[in-house]
Amino acid sequence: MEIVKPFCQYLAAMTLAPLLPGIVNRVKAFFAGRRGQPVLQLYFDLYKLLNKTPVYSRTATWVFRAGPVAGVSALVMALLLLPFAGRPSFLSFEGDFIFLIYLLGLARFATVLAALDTGSAFEGMGASREMQFAVFAEPAFFLGLAALVRVSGQTSLAGIFGALTPETWRQAAPVLALLTASFFIVLLAENSRVPADDPNTHLELTMIHEVMVLDHSGPDLAYILYGAALKLWLFAALIACMVLPRHSGSWAADAGLFLLVMAGVAAAVGIVESVMARLRLTKVPYMLITAFAFSALALIFQMGR
Amino acid sequence: MRTDPLSAFNFPASDMEPALFFETAASRLAAGGRTLAYFALPEGGGFRLVMAIGFDREGRVEVYSSRVSGPFRALTPSFPQLHLFEREIYEQSGLKPEGHPWLKPIRFNTPGAVPGVADYFTVHGSQVHEVAVGPVHAGVIEPGHFRFQCHGERVFHLEIMLGYQHRGVEKRLSSGPDARAIHYAETLAGDTTAGHAWAYCGALEALCGVNVPPRAQVLRGIMLELERLANHTGDLGALAGDVAYLPTASFCGRLRGDFLNMTALICGNRFGRNMFRPGGVNFDLDPALVKELKLRLAAAFRDVERAAALLWDTGSVADRFEGTGVVSKEAAEGLGLVGPAARASGVGLDTRRNFPYGPYEGFTMSVSGSGDVYSRAYVRWLEIQKSAELAAAWLEALPQGPLAADCGELRPDSGAVSLVEGWRGQICHFALTGADGRLRHYKVADPSFHNWQGLAMALRGAEISDFPLCNKSFNLSYCGRDL
Numbered sequence: 001m002e003i004v005k006p007f008c009q010y011l012a013a014m015t016l017a018p019l020l021p022g023i024v025n026r027v028k029a030f031f032a033g034r035r036g037q038p039v040l041q042l043y044f045d046l047y048k049l050l051n052k053t054p055v056y057s058r059t060a061t062w063v064f065r066a067g068p069v070a071g072v073s074a075l076v077m078a079l080l081l082l083p084f085a086g087r088p089s090f091l092s093f094e095g096d097f098i099f100l101i102y103l104l105g106l107a108r109f110a111t112v113l114a115a116l117d118t119g120s121a122f123e124g125m126g127a128s129r130e131m132q133f134a135v136f137a138e139p140a141f142f143l144g145l146a147a148l149v150r151v152s153g154q155t156s157l158a159g160i161f162g163a164l165t166p167e168t169w170r171q172a173a174p175v176l177a178l179l180t181a182s183f184f185i186v187l188l189a190e191n192s193r194v195p196a197d198d199p200n201t202h203l204e205l206t207m208i209h210e211v212m213v214l215d216h217s218g219p220d221l222a223y224i225l226y227g228a229a230l231k232l233w234l235f236a237a238l239i240a241c242m243v244l245p246r247h248s249g250s251w252a253a254d255a256g257l258f259l260l261v262m263a264g265v266a267a268a269v270g271i272v273e274s275v276m277a278r279l280r281l282t283k284v285p286y287m288l289i290t291a292f293a294f295s296a297l298a299l300i301f302q303m304g305r
Numbered sequence: 306m307r308t309d310p311l312s313a314f315n316f317p318a319s320d321m322e323p324a325l326f327f328e329t330a331a332s333r334l335a336a337g338g339r340t341l342a343y344f345a346l347p348e349g350g351g352f353r354l355v356m357a358i359g360f361d362r363e364g365r366v367e368v369y370s371s372r373v374s375g376p377f378r379a380l381t382p383s384f385p386q387l388h389l390f391e392r393e394i395y396e397q398s399g400l401k402p403e404g405h406p407w408l409k410p411i412r413f414n415t416p417g418a419v420p421g422v423a424d425y426f427t428v429h430g431s432q433v434h435e436v437a438v439g440p441v442h443a444g445v446i447e448p449g450h451f452r453f454q455c456h457g458e459r460v461f462h463l464e465i466m467l468g469y470q471h472r473g474v475e476k477r478l479s480s481g482p483d484a485r486a487i488h489y490a491e492t493l494a495g496d497t498t499a500g501h502a503w504a505y506c507g508a509l510e511a512l513c514g515v516n517v518p519p520r521a522q523v524l525r526g527i528m529l530e531l532e533r534l535a536n537h538t539g540d541l542g543a544l545a546g547d548v549a550y551l552p553t554a555s556f557c558g559r560l561r562g563d564f565l566n567m568t569a570l571i572c573g574n575r576f577g578r579n580m581f582r583p584g585g586v587n588f589d590l591d592p593a594l595v596k597e598l599k600l601r602l603a604a605a606f607r608d609v610e611r612a613a614a615l616l617w618d619t620g621s622v623a624d625r626f627e628g629t630g631v632v633s634k635e636a637a638e639g640l641g642l643v644g645p646a647a648r649a650s651g652v653g654l655d656t657r658r659n660f661p662y663g664p665y666e667g668f669t670m671s672v673s674g675s676g677d678v679y680s681r682a683y684v685r686w687l688e689i690q691k692s693a694e695l696a697a698a699w700l701e702a703l704p705q706g707p708l709a710a711d712c713g714e715l716r717p718d719s720g721a722v723s724l725v726e727g728w729r730g731q732i733c734h735f736a737l738t739g740a741d742g743r744l745r746h747y748k749v750a751d752p753s754f755h756n757w758q759g760l761a762m763a764l765r766g767a768e769i770s771d772f773p774l775c776n777k778s779f780n781l782s783y784c785g786r787d788l
Contacts, residue, residue, distance in 0.1 A: 280624065
């Protein structure tokens, strides 16, 4: 039984992840006075792309073909570690949060290598930007998780979020609030959302993430889009587990509430995208340094408590 | 030789000795003149160079011409505004401007030339990389090739290579006037229908010596200002879209359509086709339509006001616009920039004020000074207010009278320079008649012809990621430049 439930949660996460971009898009459409695309659009897109034949450049090597598969595999793996509604995850061990960070790093590495393999000036530019901003985003995320380890006294993700209770919020509200803010900024940057990037633009020269995947097509593009949805789910789930450390005891109630908060996080992303312009590319690092500062402050507060 | 815009002059009187021609041209340009047109006119197996110079402060036009047989003296080194004109002369006539620094084809319309195949400016060094964009773009836009020499994200130099859109419009217009000519003029640059149609009609009317009735003048003004409103509103939305600012992008996309629909109410076409004809206009407004237009104009303007207010009040937008893609006043004047792009750099040039025509007596222009994307956006907003005010006033007090006057025969051996302030800037049409009273040559200078180099200058030392935003802030026409 202890295996079956986490596995069901894992499957639920894998299935529901493409719903989040749909919610973001609907919120943006609402603000723009449009009806917007169906919430399930990404599922349709994935189905369509999986049935297509990919096109490969004659100058690209196996690195280019391996990129999307490696990227999505790393994220599928990362999701195994992720607790669902504060419940134990499918896979858990001491210090697995470091493993999670490395899995995300691996996914990024695979995408960047595939981009560089095309030899296109655009993709090289995108790869360079992606790595430049990762230098700022990863420490913020790492330090944030380290602070959570201090708060909960646990070193596995399942342990950390299992140990968070409403009581923790009463005791360490500033720490958790700072971490929520930090994780939200990292979420925006890591998932190429406004204000760090613009997922809707067609202007290659301004893109970060999108420009790296311009040459992928068919199932490869489906893996990339699915991987992006999983990544959004992952960051949103970390935030949801943090702001709603609820253990009502009822599995169904916990899961329902968790999903509601997930939708809320997606809506927040949509609202941010609707009310502000994206940052000048040179200013994105400042935003990520802010996230880093939030995480560092949280860690300092926690250690001084 | 002095003349006025929109009045015919005796062309042979502009003749000069070659040496005197270049001396005069250089001294007139140094004295504050701006080249309106400079081209090689085929004449008796050889060529005649013709230059029209505008004096913005005095509102005066001067035309000089001279027969040349071989290579001639390039004025570009002293007057960069001539660089594209001289390249054009070289491409079309084979006469070589001696001393021109960058003598490349501009339209690739000579036998054997392939668009885009030419030498490009390069920067050498181990860390310099080249980014080539186009001619096929990600959006549904016109083709053009852009080459960036970059160091990391910084742009050293941008070279813009166009010519893919060349259709031979000038040649078509040169064989007129005929019934099709007005339609070629209307589609010279599809989004500037009213501007080019008016310039074409203006040139013919000057050559016929006909006066356009006041009612037709005002109706033309309404068409031109609606065109400006539609395009400026669309541009504000597109600028917002480029920085991912959703609200203004969405609103302005719709509002542009509202202005286009008003144009369609007048003449049946959203882009204003078929409204202009030499001598006047084709469609009238009845009182019911005037009332409807007034209501729609007021409603649309109110909405644009709100959408624009959102844009100016949002800090993240201002942060993105300010200081991006700066073109200094010196550069703008040196390159002979026109239109909102020039006024955003503080250059006081608006054809409606400097060379008043038709219903624009007493027009005051809008200038915004810092030369960045913010200025180019803000100047558009100032002009939207002005245009809405003008159009509303005209609708309020439409002069009575006929819609058109009859154009007779064209004056033989004459020339006319027609200047109109299209929404992108000054449009210049230069028409010349032969001894038979038919058009002998027709020259068009779209504002984009002057302004593309301004975009290249805006990118000097800028971030390559700012290119799309800078490009949108100029929003130039490819086919208007390629003709």
